[in-house]
Amino acid sequence: MKNMKLTPSLRSLTGELTIPGDKSISHRAVILGSLAEGTTKITNFLNGEDCLRTVAAFRLLGVEIGEEGSTLHIHSNGYSKFNEPTEPIYFGNSGTTARLMLGVLAGLPFFTVAHGDASLTKRPMDRVVVPLKEMGASFNGRNNGNYLPLAINGGELKGMQYTIPVKSAQVKSALLFAGLFADGITEIIEPAATRNHSENMLEAFGANITRQGNQININNGQLKATDVHVPGDISSAAFFIAAAAIVPESNVTLINVGLNETRTGIIDVLTDMGASITISNKQTVSGETIGDITIKHQNLRGTVIEGDIIPRLIDELPIIALIATQAEGKTVIRDAAELRLKETDRIDAVAAGLTQLGANIEPTEDGMIIHGANQLNGGFVSSYNDHRIAMMHAVASLIANDDVTIDDVSSVAISYPNFFRDLESICN
Numbered sequence: 388m389k390n391m392k393l394t395p396s397l398r399s400l401t402g403e404l405t406i407p408g409d410k411s412i413s414h415r416a417v418i419l420g421s422l423a424e425g426t427t428k429i430t431n432f433l434n435g436e437d438c439l440r441t442v443a444a445f446r447l448l449g450v451e452i453g454e455e456g457s458t459l460h461i462h463s464n465g466y467s468k469f470n471e472p473t474e475p476i477y478f479g480n481s482g483t484t485a486r487l488m489l490g491v492l493a494g495l496p497f498f499t500v501a502h503g504d505a506s507l508t509k510r511p512m513d514r515v516v517v518p519l520k521e522m523g524a525s526f527n528g529r530n531n532g533n534y535l536p537l538a539i540n541g542g543e544l545k546g547m548q549y550t551i552p553v554k555s556a557q558v559k560s561a562l563l564f565a566g567l568f569a570d571g572i573t574e575i576i577e578p579a580a581t582r583n584h585s586e587n588m589l590e591a592f593g594a595n596i597t598r599q600g601n602q603i604n605i606n607n608g609q610l611k612a613t614d615v616h617v618p619g620d621i622s623s624a625a626f627f628i629a630a631a632a633i634v635p636e637s638n639v640t641l642i643n644v645g646l647n648e649t650r651t652g653i654i655d656v657l658t659d660m661g662a663s664i665t666i667s668n669k670q671t672v673s674g675e676t677i678g679d680i681t682i683k684h685q686n687l688r689g690t691v692i693e694g695d696i697i698p699r700l701i702d703e704l705p706i707i708a709l710i711a712t713q714a715e716g717k718t719v720i721r722d723a724a725e726l727r728l729k730e731t732d733r734i735d736a737v738a739a740g741l742t743q744l745g746a747n748i749e750p751t752e753d754g755m756i757i758h759g760a761n762q763l764n765g766g767f768v769s770s771y772n773d774h775r776i777a778m779m780h781a782v783a784s785l786i787a788n789d790d791v792t793i794d795d796v797s798s799v800a801i802s803y804p805n806f807f808r809d810l811e812s813i814c815n
């Protein structure tokens with residue numbers, strides 16, 4: 388338990404901050420770098436606990452991965468030389484490691500057992516297990532293979548056409564990776580655009596992939612080792628974007644942040660709420676758009692967040708809910724029932740925590756309704772061991788009128804090990 392008491396300061400946030408590497412892209416770089424024969428160098432890799440689970444998984448399969456700060460060197464003999472692991476693979480808290488690795492393990496012609504921590508063990512895996520079984524892999528676990536631990540017999544996959552029933556980049560990616568091993572073409576149809584880092588990186592690694600609208604086709608084939616530079620994570624930047632948006636007299640520039648448009652929903656929503664945001668130094672690095680985001684404090688108004696924008700800001704909804712407590716009028720979030728299936732039930736966790744601090748927020752089946760603007764109070768809140776809930780409360784403490792104590796902040800190491808250091812560095 389790492390209990391943390393944060394004393395309100397109402398210090399403005401000013402200056403520049405370089406945001407650490409993107410979690411989604413770091414996972415994918417390790418996966419494709421390990422599947423490809425040869426040497427892949429990854430720079431600005433996120434050394435968070437989740438991404439290190441993916442590294443550990445490939446080490447168990449026999450891939451040599453060297454770490455030097457935020458640079459990884461992957462030396463792989465290609466997936467045909469992977470070893471059948473003699474011990475279970477541990478995914479920890481990482482839903483992305485779990486879903487994406489199940490796609491890979493489905494394609495490998497051997498037996499594996501995979502397990503996770505208490506939170507991950509409660510999260511549904513059938514969204515990937517059902518289509519992967521249809522492709523020919525075998526999964527055994529509780530509830531017909533819906534929950535970890537899972538026993539997997541992979542290999543001899545067949546391509547298929549599949550319309551994904553949930554808006555999930557993890558499901559899409561698992562099927563794309565399985566498609567690398569399958570006989571024939573795997574055709575995937577998405578119900579709405581979700582983050583497309585897997586597609587971008589598969590192209591960079593020379594996969595046989597084509598995309599048209601919401602359909603992606605992939606054929607089997609070898610990958611070509613390619614160096615990857617990981618952009619800063621907009622989902623981590625979101626906490627400073629929020630802090631600058633709600634703390635008076637703030638003016639912050641976040642450097643080298645990933646601006647892939649499947650991820651920038653938070654910028655669109657904040658702009659709609661009246662925030663002052665400017666983007667500069669836009670460029671493309673390793674197939675991804677990056678740039679600097681400058682945000683200044685400004686009065687905000689409520690908005691409605693629904694429909695196809697949801698996958699473009701799914702991980703930012705907790706911090707957007709906090710921003711909405713400081714906006715005049717009503718903010719409605721709907722079509723976001725997926726939030727109930729994250730590291731914790733983020734609808735209940737956000738509503739309970741912000742209510743505790745004096746916000747007026749109602750949880751609904753698929754989102755929340757927030758009535759602003761309210762002065763936040765101090766209080767004792769829980770992170771529910773969820774990194775994004777812990778960081779949301781840390782930002783809330785900046786505008787509270789008394790101490791905010793968070794029960795346990797150790798989970799920030801999942802996606803942002805130096806979060807508190809970086810926050811302090813821009814608080815005046």
Ligand code: S3P
Nearest residue numbers: 411483554555556557558701702
């Ligand atoms: C992720 C996809 C999203 C997101 C998660 C990372 C990814 O999950 O919430 O943090 O890297 O593909 P879903 O696919 O469940 O929407």
